[in-house]
Amino acid sequence: MNLIDLKIGEQGVITTLNETLYGIERIKELGLTVGSKIKVVRFSPFNDPVLIEIRGYRLILRVKDAKKIGVRLFEKDLSNR
Amino acid sequence: MKKICLIGNPNCGKTTIFNKLTGTYQKVGNWAGVTVEKKQGTYLLDKEISVIDLPGLYSLTARSDDERAVLNYLSQEKPDCIINVIDGTNLERNLYLTCTLHKLGIPVILAINFIDDLRKNGIKVNVNNLEKAFKVPTITVSGLKNENLDKMMELAINNDKKICRPLGNIYEFIDNNLSDFISNKFTKSQKITEKLDNIILNKYLAIPIFVLVIFIVYFLSIKIGGLLSEKIKEFFELFSVNTKNSLIKLNAKPWLISLLIDAVLKGFSTVISFLPQVLILFLLLSIIEESGYASRIAFITDKILSNVGLSGKSFIPMMLCSGCTVTGLMATKTVESTAEKRMAVFLSPFIPCGAKTAVFGWLSGVLFNGSVLIATSTYFLGLACIIIFGKIISKTKILSHDDGLFVMEMPTYRIPVIKNVAFVLWEKVKDFTFKTGTIIFAVSVLLWFLSNFGFCGFITTNYNKSFLYLIGNGLKFIFYPLGFASVETSIAILSSFMAKEAVIETLGYLSSNVPSLFSSGYTAYAFMAFILLSPPCVASVATANKILNSKKHTIFMLLFQFVTAYLVSFIINVIGILVKVFFNLQFLIIFAIIITLAIKITAKTFKSCGNGCVNCKGKNICRKKSKHSTTI
Structure with a gap:
């Protein structure tokens, strides 16, 4: 499951960062580290890029990059189902 | 003289603090080779202390020009103390940079900004814990409300403590040690942002709102600014007629009158008449930038620009280019990827700038009965060329890049601080008047000289003997395949390289019957296309050269633009001929x-x-x- 598979508003936890992700170091610096909580906020009118929420702030990512970020659903949301 | 540096993430309120500390006086400098600005000013309460505002950074890894420039500066200049400005509403990410500062070996203090905002929302920052964790003085401040800023300076001036090095992975360190005072509670401004974005970035409304904003910017700067420009020009014309008359009465030499009226006064009026447009355009753009809408524009336009190998970050530079190519090119410094920056520099001049727009307006008036369609079609021609030729050059070695990484912070909306906006405005206007203005002025004088002097000295009537005529005559054969091979047009093209608006002056000055220079509407349009796409004015090329930081790339850019212009004009001319033949x-x-x-x-x-x-x-x-x- 990758970041784009999350529904809008759903919270996930980063599980993997694909090594082919260009600029992976920058991604980590910005706080997208394994184990941190992440949320998809909205898509642009052309469905790409995507706006995400991480560590209390918001970041724009392209869909192709977001697909390389593996996530699982955050437990709180799982228990609601 | 003590040096105190402000360092922090982009958008952490550094500039507001800087302006409060130094008043309005500041010196904006550039680092050699790169167009990254550092601002320097003296502290209002102690003239012996200089404050330096560095570009915003996320880390100290030197990945973009901004970061490299800051690192170079810090290692060479060794400031006495660094004030690490931290956005209190976004502690977690801001502290990442703090955790890397130990590498510099320079004393640091921490300033948690936006304390007024945090207090309003009932969020507390535990300063003692932060002080313990990093072992440096820490203070909460508000740049906007001028709270604790002088205390902060006092701490910084007397501080010699270096920041301690965090153990292990930085975010793990933050998560493990600092999480007890990080609150991810949404502040009020974040909630307002959320509500506004629901409308402004709404799937269906986003594009209409975006188009409306762009339209307003254009309408105000080009229409209203253009109207004011006209008034200024009229005033100068009246003024120069009066001056000429009084000079004749004083029995001044004809060449002196000509120099004063046709070169000095004319050059001066051209520079001044550009000011209203530049002023309005920059006012609106700095409001867009300060408020946070610029990031939304990048969000909306990224998909379209990614087709050409650019990203949403290139939109603002390109938009600025429609005002003035020089400023547009300067704005490419916000683009991080070097290849993308080069692409933006190569392609943005295809957008008609204010001067080109004036030329097209005038030409369509003279040649096409004032057809609005013809004048506006140049915009679309420019855009089409960006898409088509952008695709082609993105395959070349210099410009090919794997799309890179596009990440951008989406800031909360902020009401623009008038002082900041006014400041940016003042800087830009000063920049335009002095840097661009001097070039326009110099070119006017040069053109005057070339067109009024020949091997036999000063010429009053017979311009066939002037240097300019000789040059134009020698060059006109180049333009034969494009359909306009007259001396006048080649001179106009030559002078357009100095400043695009010179086309109006040159053609108007050299030819009493401009339409007779073109055999058909197609050749006239081919001429317009050539003016649109050929290399921009000297000022722009100089700026481009500075950004590209390589003579080779600049020459490649000039060649690319010349070939594109030649090709497109040629195609238009051929279409014209074909239409004539087959009709x-x-x-x-x-x-x-x-x-x-x-x-x-x-x-x-x-x-x-x-x-x-x-x-x-x-x-x-x-x-x-x-x-x-x-x-x-």
Whole structure:
């Protein structure tokens, strides 16, 4: 499951960062580290890029990059189902 | 003299603090080679202390020009103390930079900004814990409300403590040690941002709102600014007529009168008459930037620009280019990827700038009975050339890049601080008047000299003997395939390289009957296309050279732009000839269909599937997406 598979508003936890992700170091610096909580906020009118929420702030990512970020659903949301 | 540096993430309120500390006086400097600005000023309460505002950074890894410039500066200049400005509403990410500062070996203090905002929302920051964790003085401040800023300076001036090095992975360190005072509670401004974005970034409303904003910017700067420009020009014309009359009465030498009126006064009035447009454009753009809407523009336009190998970050520079190419090119410094920056520098001059727009307005008035359609079509011609030729040059060695990483922070909306906006405005206007103004002025004088002097000295009537005529005559054969091979047009093109608006002056000055220079509407349009696409004015080329930081790349850019201009004008001229020969539309339509088919076929063959496979050269049309992507 990758970041784009999350529904809008759903919270996930980063599980993997694909090594082919260009600029992976920058991604980590910005706080997208394994184990941190992440949320998809909205898509642009052309469905790409995507706006995400991480560590209390918001970041724009392209869909192709977001697909390389593996996530699982955050437990709180799982228990609601 | 003590040096105190402000360091922090982009958008952490550094500039507001800087302006409060130094008043309005500041010196904006550039680092050699790169167009990254550092601002320097003296502390209001102690003239012996200089405060330096550095570009915003996320870390100290020197990945972009901004970061490299800051690192170079810090290692060379060794400031006495660094004030690390931290956005209190976003502690977690801001502290990442703090955790890397130990590498510098320079004393640091921490300033948690936006304390007024935090207090309003009932969020507490435990300063003692932060002080314990980093072992440096820490203080909460508000740049906007001028709270604790002088105390902060006092701490910084007397501080010699270096920041301690965090253990292990930085975010782990933050998560483990600092999480007890990090609150991810939404502040009020974040909630307001959320509500506003629901409208402004709404799936259906986003684009209409965006178009409306752009339209307002254009309308105000080009229409209203243009009106004011006209008034200024009228005033100067009246003034120069009066001056001329009084000079004649004083029995001044004809060449002196000509120098004063046709060169000095004219050059001066050109510079001044540009000011209203520049002023309004920059006012609106700095409001857009300060408020946070600029990031939304990047968010909306990224998809479109990614087709050409650019990103949403290039939109603002390109938009600025419609005002003035020089400022637009300067704005490319916010683009991080070097290849993308080069692309933006190569392509943005195709957007008609204010001066080109004036030329097209004048030409369509003289040649096409004032057709608005012709004048506005140049915008679309420019855009089409960006898409078509952008695709082509993105395949060259200098400019090819794997799309890179596009990440951008989406800031909360902020009401623009008037002082900051006014400041940016003042800087830009000063920049325009002095830097660009001097060039325009110098060119006017040079042109005057070339057109009024020949081997036999000062010429009053017979311009066939002037230096300019000789040069134009020697060059006109180059333009023969484009359909306009007169001396006048070649001189106009030459002078357009100095400043685009010189086309109006030159053609108007040299020829009493401008339409007679062009054999048909097509050749006239080919001429307009050439002016649009040929290399921009000297001021822009100088700026481009500074950004590209390589003579080779600048020459490549000039060649690329010249070839594009030549090619497009040639095609327009050929179409004109074909229409004349066959004189029917059927042929043209078939021709257009063939061209579109050809473009479609080539585009299909060279397009990659977008799956981003490592070695994809797009050689075979990648239809089996799933199969292909497993071969990474």
